[in-house]
Amino acid sequence: MIELTKTGIDGLDSILNGGIVKNSTTLVSGNPGAGKTIFGLQFIYNGVDQFDEKGIFLSFEENQEDLREAAESIGLDRWAEYVDSDQIRIYDKRELLSDNEFSTSLDLILDDCKDSEFERVVLDSLAMFELFFDDEKERRTYLLKFTDILKENGLTTLMTNEQGAVFPKSDIGLENYLTDGNIYLLQTPTESGVNRYVWVAKMRKQKIDTDIFPIEIEQGGIKVHKNASAFSMMNEDEYPL
Template sequence: MLKDGFPEGFTVLVAGDPGAGKTIFGSTFLYNGMDQFGEKAVYVSLAETKEDFYEEMKGLGMDFEKYEKEGLFKFIDLVTVTPETVEKEIELIMSEILTFQPKRIVIDSISTFAQLLGLKKTRMFLHTTLGRFIKSFGAVAFLVAEKPLGKEEIGFGVEEFVVDGVIVLKYSKLGEIVRRIMEIPKMRKRSVGRAEYEYIITSKGIHFLEIPELVRGTEEASTEKITTGIEKLDELLAGGVYRGSITLLVGMTGTGKTTFGLHFAITNALQGRKAIYFGFEEPIGQLIRAARGYGLPIDEALQNGLKLEGWVPEAKSPVYTFLKMKQMIDEFKPEVVVIDSLTALREHMDDTELAKMLRYLSLLIKEHNITAYITLNADTNFETVPFTKASTLADNIIGLRYAINEGVIERYLSVIKARGSNHSKKIHRYEITSQGVVIYECKDRTL
């Protein structure tokens, strides 16, 4: 984001809402300096004890105790310091810093520091004592500041300090969804590409979404077709779906979208293609039971390249969902992916955020030349498709619906769209049997 990172001799204000991850952000900055470059680091804490800090960071995969033993890290505990003793403690801090000569320093929090010392003396400490060291030794210091929740000002007058850079971490909730956003309103000597960056906090620390360039690849599209897992559907699509294409399955509940997805994933796995099935609606055990009930050899497929992944997307932002799928795709390297369903994601995201996530996902799919099935729970009359953002990204659209004819529920399908294929333009009847999906020629009936 900053191209070459933080310039040497910089003081950076890291301000944020409660719960935004300021301590984790600063700690990661120190830890990566030690872990990747062997740089010495100092953490000055006015918020938590050394024992609590070490325990919390170990839970995030950062072993500060290890680097303390190796002589790369110092933790300065000022949790119990009082206004009467703070100036004496500052002398001790600077004495340790001058002796240790760290390249990275975090003071958490400067807001508490200012309360104890007063604004005037805090400015003097930052600009003279600490500031001179940072400039002389080419170090970088993070000053962590509390930002009152729901307010724009940073608070405690910290925004008045002259710093080289400002990073603002924001925490917000929309219903059950938690979002964390980073803004960089100021960073001397560096150009910042975007106004904000979304991030998540996982068991491995902070992860930012690596936004792909919104540009289609220039490679020639594949002419190879792969099976849908249903022989008759392959015939309707003139031989299957193109490798690297995205197929949208649209239909109301009960039309069998999940069954079509299982056919696709299982058959391709058995033909030697690695496949991931992302299920956002049904538990994995229920998917396995359903596949067995339809006579699909899912147990064999699970031994031959099929991976079933399921979680409920509520309380997770679109970034988290995309990042998790991206990580699995990067690690597993599948040729086939099923996302079931888009509706489950849509219930917990607004359409703008979902459309953006779908855009990034489609670019990821195209980049890896993955063939994908995406299901959408919606009614279609075979002429129009709801949620046009998804239909625009799809190379193929298969509509599924049911109707009551003479007191009997019958299911129908139509290939609404198939780019580059001489696909069937007819409406076909199908059934879900103990042998899976069976498609028939449609008789003349009113739908």
């Protein structure tokens, strides 16, 4: 029987037919401002707050203070408490970039993930992660190493990624093949602002609802509405992310 890790995000777990497959890696893609970091913050916070599952948050873009402020601004009020008690462990950009050899820092993080009590990991974001490797072969080697070690140690992982279109015109990246699930956060401009949507495009070993659902980012974080959207995925030029 397949074990599931619940996200705790309002309305999302029903789309996922119960949650994300445990010990899997899911890619959460979208353009800047789509809600990817908020998604990751909720996934880690809800793990502790609702399911007694500790989490690690790797941020290549924010420092600890920024993450705390972002979490508290959407109502994740016990974030600092969970960090102080080491139920949430953060590696922020200052720690990740403190060593001249980035690969050394990454090796230390991977060692920390081995045989630990942590069950969830968020890497925010792959776009920044990849900038630290000049050589494509080295980048692929460490990405493979990262995902393999997390899976071997029973960690359920989210990785965020910048993507400007649902159907990118460039080659599909290696990360799309490495991940067990693909979730897209979409935005479309309107006269009054922006409409937001979520599309679960792939989840291995799991029956999912592949409709596109409206979402809101409000107090408490992301909320997924049950009514499927009329938003069409058929024309990527008309509907960019």
